[in-house]
Amino acid sequence: MLRAVICKGDRTSHGGEVIEGDDTCTTDGRAITRRGHMTFCPQCKGKFPIDDGIASFMFGDAVVVDGMKAACGATIIASQHAMLIDDGAGEGGEPAAEKASAPENSDLLASFLVVAEGTGLPLSGIRYSIVLPDGSSRQGVTDADGRTMALTAHERATATLQLGGDTPSDGA
Known part of the structure; x- marks a missing residue:
């Protein structure tokens, strides 16, 4: 939830x-x-x-x-x-099954969820850029569920989501 x-x-x-x-x-x-x-x-x-x-x-x-x-x-x-x-809880608010801890050397996976401020509903078709700690960035458009592309990393890091900007090209 x-x-x-x-x-x-x-x-x-x-x-x-x-x-x-x-x-x-x-x-x-x-x-x-x-x-x-x-x-x-x-x-x-x-x-x-x-x-x-x-x-x-x-x-x-x-x-x-x-x-x-x-x-x-x-x-x-x-x-x-x-x-x-x-929070990992299902639709009824019950906690989801406890997840096993990932081994130290496994990749971490994360994405952003873009929602409307007033309603909290997911926003699809929103252009974005994710700026990574090394200064590089990934561009895209949120999917039908309001999610950005998933990113992987070997360790915890902070990425910044910027909304708007130019539409990514079809080949990106």
């Missing part, structure tokens, strides 16, 4: 706020939050770390998504819906 990524400044069910984020990875200029980042809770009177997170190839360390909890028990509520991550 797709869930919205939590950002610095998002609220909690205890009336608190996420007070930390990773400024190297943002959505709409807001830092995304990772496991271990802190929240402030006025109900529990203190600062508490976020214990949950979803492992993500594209974003490196575990990313916090809507509905996860801080150590004080407060539920964290996403305020944006432009950046979503698949």
